[in-house]
Amino acid sequence: MSLRHELERLLSKFGQDSQILEDSVLIGCSEEQEAWFALDLGLNSSSSINASLQKAEIETALQGSFIKLTKALFELNVKDASLLSTAQALLRWHDAHQFCSRSGQPTKKNVSGSKRVCPSNNIIYYPQVAPVVITLVSDGTRCLLVRQSSFPKGMYSALAGFCDIGESLEETVRREIAEEVGLEVDRLHYSASQHWPFPNSTLMIACHATVKPGQTELQVNLRELEAAAWFSRDEVATVLRRNNPSNQQQSGAVPFWLPPKLAIAHQLIKEWVEKPTCSPLPA
Numbered sequence: 001m002s003l004r005h006e007l008e009r010l011l012s013k014f015g016q017d018s019q020i021l022e023d024s025v026l027i028g029c030s031e032e033q034e035a036w037f038a039l040d041l042g043l044n045s046s047s048s049i050n051a052s053l054q055k056a057e058i059e060t061a062l063q064g065s066f067i068k069l070t071k072a073l074f075e076l077n078v079k080d081a082s083l084l085s086t087a088q089a090l091l092r093w094h095d096a097h098q099f100c101s102r103s104g105q106p107t108k109k110n111v112s113g114s115k116r117v118c119p120s121n122n123i124i125y126y127p128q129v130a131p132v133v134i135t136l137v138s139d140g141t142r143c144l145l146v147r148q149s150s151f152p153k154g155m156y157s158a159l160a161g162f163c164d165i166g167e168s169l170e171e172t173v174r175r176e177i178a179e180e181v182g183l184e185v186d187r188l189h190y191s192a193s194q195h196w197p198f199p200n201s202t203l204m205i206a207c208h209a210t211v212k213p214g215q216t217e218l219q220v221n222l223r224e225l226e227a228a229a230w231f232s233r234d235e236v237a238t239v240l241r242r243n244n245p246s247n248q249q250q251s252g253a254v255p256f257w258l259p260p261k262l263a264i265a266h267q268l269i270k271e272w273v274e275k276p277t278c279s280p281l282p283a
Ligand SMILES: NC(=O)C1=CN([C@@H]2O[C@H](COP(=O)(O)OP(=O)(O)OC[C@H]3O[C@@H](n4cnc5c(N)ncnc54)[C@H](O)[C@@H]3O)[C@@H](O)[C@H]2O)C=CC1
Pocket: 130, 132, 134, 157, 158, 159, 160, 161, 162, 176, 196, 198, 199, 202, 204, 224, 259, 263, 264, 265, 266
């Protein structure tokens, strides 16, 4: 039986019309050049009747289980997590761009899902990505970690912010750091980037920054952050070594934990601990 027939058989078993296969989007391909597509079965939409019943049926038939996307992303290997993140972001973009913002008419997806077109005026819509900078600020010996109230309990991360229209990345970094913790950036350099599907599709651009010598006093913007503090290399290294909130609860010794391996914030922090990018600044 071909894969298409097998899929159609499964869809009909779950009460879905095989026509929805047309809504699938291309998210990558295997080393053998097989195309990989993703499809939203709409089980989370409020209009979906008996969604939980269908979910249970699908779990049994496919011998798997549905779990929250945030959890899944941190349990998969990097390659699968990246596919899942692309699939989720692309499917959500299509769902939110069903209509042309100029004519109000329905838009039409191309076969691969790389764009949507309005048939009445030929306007093409491409999936959008919002640039976000995430910066690990250091004073040479300590690094700055922050908490937003929406973070999981006890988790601290690097400082992040969306680029405003008209800004360069450097300007965003300087503005966000000044706005959120009242510090002036001295030196800045790029580290790496990562696609991130939350809250919508973002391109996380990770940087290291140092502050001017002797200017390390924090003015925490409590509308944006719950807390911000300087941490020593030893403190951060200890937390990285046993970076699991439940481990830490048992030991009771470590007051905070850091984003999991897959998050670019983790990579930034690890880089700083292992290889100081900027030599200590004079006090
Ligand atoms: N992968 C990782 O390691 C990490 C990822 N992040 C991501 O970075 C993102 C940005 O960090 P924040 O500190 O929240 O940004 P932020 O400091 O710019 O504040 C967020 C606010 O910016 C405004 N905003 C401006 N442009 C926006 C846009 N295009 N989309 C949504 N909101 C926009 C909204 O009012 C929003 O509440 C977060 O949404 C989070 O998902 C944050 C930390 C770690």
